[in-house]
Amino acid sequence: xxxxxVIKGLTALPLVGGFIxxxxxxxxxxxxPVTPKRDLFKELGVxxxxxxxxxxxxxxxxxxMPEVLEAINSTSHDFANMYELQDKVGAKIxxxxxxxxxxxxxxxxxxxxxxxxxxxTGTNADKIKQLPNLPGPRAEVIMQKSHRYLFDQAVSxxxxxxxxxEGPAEMDKAFNSNTVMALFFNAAEKSSVTHEDFxxxxxxxxxxxxxxAAADVPPVExxxxxxxxxxxxxxxSGGKMMRGPQSAGLLFGRKDLITAARLNHSPxxxxxxxxxxxxxxxxxxxxxxxxxxLERDHKKEWEDWLTRAKxxxxxxxxxxxxxxxxxxxxxxxxxxxxxxxxxxxxxxxxKPQEVLVALKNGTxxxxxxxxxxxxxxxxxxxxxxxVDVVAKRVKEILQQAV
Ligand SMILES: *Cc1c(COP(=O)(O)O)cnc(C)c1O
Numbered sequence: 001x002x003x004x005x006v007i008k009g010l011t012a013l014p015l016v017g018g019f020i021x022x023x024x025x026x027x028x029x030x031x032x033p034v035t036p037k038r039d040l041f042k043e044l045g046v047x048x049x050x051x052x053x054x055x056x057x058x059x060x061x062x063x064x065m066p067e068v069l070e071a072i073n074s075t076s077h078d079f080a081n082m083y084e085l086q087d088k089v090g091a092k093i094x095x096x097x098x099x100x101x102x103x104x105x106x107x108x109x110x111x112x113x114x115x116x117x118x119x120x121t122g123t124n125a126d127k128i129k130q131l132p133n134l135p136g137p138r139a140e141v142i143m144q145k146s147h148r149y150l151f152d153q154a155v156s157x158x159x160x161x162x163x164x165x166e167g168p169a170e171m172d173k174a175f176n177s178n179t180v181m182a183l184f185f186n187a188a189e190k191s192s193v194t195h196e197d198f199x200x201x202x203x204x205x206x207x208x209x210x211x212x213a214a215a216d217v218p219p220v221e222x223x224x225x226x227x228x229x230x231x232x233x234x235x236x237s238g239g240k241m242m243r244g245p246q247s248a249g250l251l252f253g254r255k256d257l258i259t260a261a262r263l264n265h266s267p268x269x270x271x272x273x274x275x276x277x278x279x280x281x282x283x284x285x286x287x288x289x290x291x292x293x294l295e296r297d298h299k300k301e302w303e304d305w306l307t308r309a310k311x312x313x314x315x316x317x318x319x320x321x322x323x324x325x326x327x328x329x330x331x332x333x334x335x336x337x338x339x340x341x342x343x344x345x346x347x348x349x350x351k352p353q354e355v356l357v358a359l360k361n362g363t364x365x366x367x368x369x370x371x372x373x374x375x376x377x378x379x380x381x382x383x384x385x386x387v388d389v390v391a392k393r394v395k396e397i398l399q400q401a402v
Pocket of ligand 1: 187333
């Protein structure tokens with residue numbers, strides 16, 4: 001189905017009318033959102049926000065693609081057996097990503113917890129029932145010291161203890177009979193063990209490897225790269241640049257481990273993953289998001305982002321001393337263009353942080369990034385009609401400080 005058809009199809013459904021604008025694909029026509037019949041933001045007094053930053057959970061992640069909203073709406077009128085749905089969606093996703101097995105989780109953090117649980121319990125029903133209070137010594141997960149991060153609490157929630165190592169030799173020595181998994185944080189700033197060594201050492205000890213690549217598309221190739229390297233389990237967020245439901249994510253890799261992860265998850269009533277329920281809307285939605293992401297014209301999307309940055313930049317550079325430059329984050333997380341804005345503080349008398357506060361408190365409310373030296377304006381999460389809105393607001397604020 002063509003995007004225009006999807007959009008037309010959506011207009012026919014009264015309930016989704018309000019979402020159409022916010023779901024416009026990046027390369028679609030630049031129209032303002034359709035005025036909704038019922039404005040729930042207004043009804044509840046919630047401030048709609050323009051995201052001129054990156055995907056952030058506190059800011060509701062991403063805007064779902066029209067294909068995702070269509071998947072959610074078109075499947076919401078019937079019940080489905082959730083075991084069957086996870087079977088079928090998982091098989092399809094596995095086929096698309098060229099892996100043995102896959103499942104939809106409630107996000108990458110959930111995937112980390114379920115992956116760890118799978119490595120601890122396998123398919124043992126008693127262990128699944130007792131987790132996180134297993135008798136005996138605690139399970140151990142090996143991580144590089146420089147890879148420790150906020151999200152590893154999703155690993156220790158299973159009761160597992162994280163063992164920090166530095167360098168291949170120390171890693172090799174850290175394995176013992178309590179070791180269940182080795183976790184690699186793909187976007188870590190520093191690694192003392194390379195992917196190749198990490199995989200070889202873990203394999204030598206016959207311990208499964210888990211890669212957290214939650215925010216690591218684009219490029220789309222990353223969805224295929226790490227299974228080829230040899231990781232046993234891999235996660236990506238669904239609600240970041242894939243633009244699926246923010247409450248969805250992918251866990252994929254070895255079949256026996258995915259089977260074990262599923263036994264630790266909803267719709268089973270009791271296990272550790274039960275509170276991280278995923279319903280059919282997220283499953284159909286995640287599938288539609290992945291399919292749409294794989295089929296997207298990534299080159300065109302990239303060009304569109306560069307055009308946006310240039311367009312905002314040229315409007316801001318009309319102010320005395322203001323300079324702009326397209327910044328491309330080297331990744332692996334958030335590897336896409338944004339716009340750096342700098343100025344002579346003697347000519348434009350405002351600090352970047354003060355601009356951020358003014359943007360946030362203004363109407364419309366805009367969230368951007370920056371530090372002492374510069375303002376950074378994200379372009380990839382803007383609706384087409386918001387590009388000029390952001391340029392205008394930033395220009396107004398800077399102009400007032402001249
Ligand atoms: C965003 C992120 C997560 C969590 O992903 P969710 O899908 O929001 O649960 C985990 N790890 C990294 C590196 C992330 O960037």
